[in-house]
Amino acid sequence: MPDLNTIKGLPSIQSNTFSPQINPGSSPAEAQVKFADQLKNAIDQVNHTQLESDQKTKALANGEVENLHEVMITSKKASITMQTSIEVRNKVVEAYKEIMRMQV
Numbered sequence: 001m002p003d004l005n006t007i008k009g010l011p012s013i014q015s016n017t018f019s020p021q022i023n024p025g026s027s028p029a030e031a032q033v034k035f036a037d038q039l040k041n042a043i044d045q046v047n048h049t050q051l052e053s054d055q056k057t058k059a060l061a062n063g064e065v066e067n068l069h070e071v072m073i074t075s076k077k078a079s080i081t082m083q084t085s086i087e088v089r090n091k092v093v094e095a096y097k098e099i100m101r102m103q104v
Helices: 028-061 068-101
Strands: none
């Protein structure tokens, strides 16, 4: 199986991309700010891929783009990032509901 980081055209995936580094001595407020920043960055990335796909699709419709493959790849990337964000949201909501059902 090929290493995903070596495939051309894909951004490299780093282990600390989605998990903020929290020091054991950091306050809950600092952790909250770091989490909020990570969440905002993730949403911004999803938005960016959606906008990029939209621009390339419009350019294809106007006849400005000759490479259909590039447009289709961009569209699929946008679809995958959106679907992944929806699944992550569903898991977070499910975890929240599970926590709320716990008896303390």
